[in-house]
Amino acid sequence: MVLPKIRVPLDQLKQRYNEVVYRQEPKMIPLREDWTVFSRVDNLRDVVHQCCIHDGQPLSEREPDNIRTAITGAALGNLFSETIGTEINAGFDQLNDTTDWVRSGELASSKIQERLRLSHNAAGRMQEVPRGKVASGFIVDIEGVEEIRGVRFAKVLTVDEQDIIDQNVDMLTRAPRLLGQAARRVRPDLVYATLLQNPELSDDTPIFDASRGNAGEAELSTSSFADAVQWIRTRTEEGINLDQQPKFLIVTPKLENAARTILRDRELNGEQNKIQLRVESRLETGVIDPISDEMVSGSESRWYLIGSGASFEFATVEGRPQIGRFVQTRGTWGLAHDVKWTVGLVALDWRSMYRGNV
Known part of the structure; x- marks a missing residue:
């Protein structure tokens, strides 16, 4: 040599x-x-x-x-880290998630934290104040307290001496990009696993339940969709209208054509409030719950209508996944990069979500 x-x-x-x-x-x-x-x-x-x-x-x-x-x-580590970090971030930014309809928040730590679900009180309405009188206090009720806890997700990618000897440059480019995409999937996987599991809120009632009126049984059609829109728009508390508008129709790939037809006809009829369509394969094929690591089954006829009110909050400690570097010397010599992300998900309110056929 x-x-x-x-x-x-x-x-x-x-x-x-x-x-x-x-x-x-x-x-x-x-x-x-x-x-x-x-x-x-x-x-x-x-x-x-x-x-x-x-x-x-x-x-x-x-x-x-x-x-x-x-x-x-130092030199090799700096070269590798720049490439791997760039590819991880590129992979993370490459995929779509639920950012547009799920609220983003912050977690102070991994400990259990509370999110309050407020409701209107009859005394919360604006009222006339006669001359010489004093306005009464604005009152809201705490209807429920939902808990959210940060869960740490992490993976380690190692480029070892065998990769270098074999000239395996994919470990510096394609593999980190796939790792970034895996990190990105944590959010939609958590959201859709929760939607499909339909857990109970703090009032001991599932998010979607017949007693709430937001658990429909009809397949997606012009009629069932109109019922869902009406339900979202007519939510009231103590005689106060919540002024919600339907914003997102989320359907399985099986229902995509039917959903597009319904929304197109709706616009042609002069409806000004445009509803955005989201086609999500997890609702049909199912999804692995990132926390329990168990498969949650889906249904090809499942659909959801999400309104302008609060639905879910996806909160993080770090904001974006954090990338670290260290040398591995046990069993293999290599430069390892770990990606960690501490996140949590909580259902905030049921009043802005409607589920169609199960």
């Missing part, structure tokens, strides 16, 4: 590394303007050699020794 004697500048090393990782056509760049010698960084092995040189470490005739030296140094 011929070991390199030239120290490639960091900016050129980074460029060559990116060309290797992303399988780009190498650009021949001289080490110095007046030199005719070109840098040779054509594969991950060359990257390892140059990282050892930049870290001030001697090169060995044994390739595994060079890899272990580079892994415990």
